[in-house]
Amino acid sequence: MASRIGSVGGDIVGIDVLETGNGVAIDEFAVMLADPELVPLLVREIGEVDGASVEEVREVAQFPDPRLDALASATRICEAGSSLALEHTLVEHVTTEFLAEWAALVQGDVLRACAGHPPPATQLVALAAGTSASPAVAEGMTGPEDLAVAGLPAHGCTLLVGRGDAPFRRRERAQLMALAGIADRMWSVLDDR
Structure with a gap:
């Protein structure tokens, strides 16, 4: 190659x-x-390389480094001074980190925060409800190619991330679950202040 x-x-x-x-x-x-x-x-x-193919070509300003990007996002989440700031930081950073079109944080039938260009709130609420009904999707192990999902169980929230130009891979889904876990824990810390 x-x-x-x-x-x-x-x-x-x-x-x-x-x-x-x-x-x-x-x-x-x-x-x-x-x-x-x-x-x-x-x-x-x-x-021309046996067994090789190109799935996608994308021009980016800088190459994403999942290790550093995840740490940078975790740092920003931990620096949030309020739960509201944490919610917005979370959706903004996952949108950037995963080169996503949008991210949304849904709690029940309430859209708590979003970034990018998400679908309408009613559709996001339905997506959150539908994905939480499937244990494999809710646990971040699988899901539609254009959607990654992570729960924030301590706060009854679902983090949805949408991207239409490249499928979400298992590593990305696991990374999203880890960031959601950090955010869920930090939210509890902020609530205890």
Whole structure:
């Protein structure tokens, strides 16, 4: 793979293994190219590698680093001075961290916070109710490709994150569950003040 990327003058600046199983690995490569016009050539070159294919190409300002991004989000969540600030920080950071179109925090039939361009509140409430009915989805193990879900059980909330251009992977779902757990705990700390 590296030789094909190098053949078009590309530099690999990051690699993240998103998922493995059944003899298949799904990797995310961050590649710097001298000219965006080289992307089609790069895709063709990668297609020449046995068993390799390109699922998606996206231009980003910086390559997401799931380890550092998660720590930065956790830090911001822990710095929140009130539960309201925590709610907004949570949805804003997961929207950015997961390159999502939107994120929303729903409690019962109330939309507590949202970021990006989410569906209408009534649809979010229905999504939260529907996903909580499935243990596998509620536990973050699976779900629709364009939706990741995490519960904040101490506060009866559901965190929904939507992204239409790339499926959510297991690692991302696990990362979202961890951030939701941190937020749920910090919310309790803020409530006790």
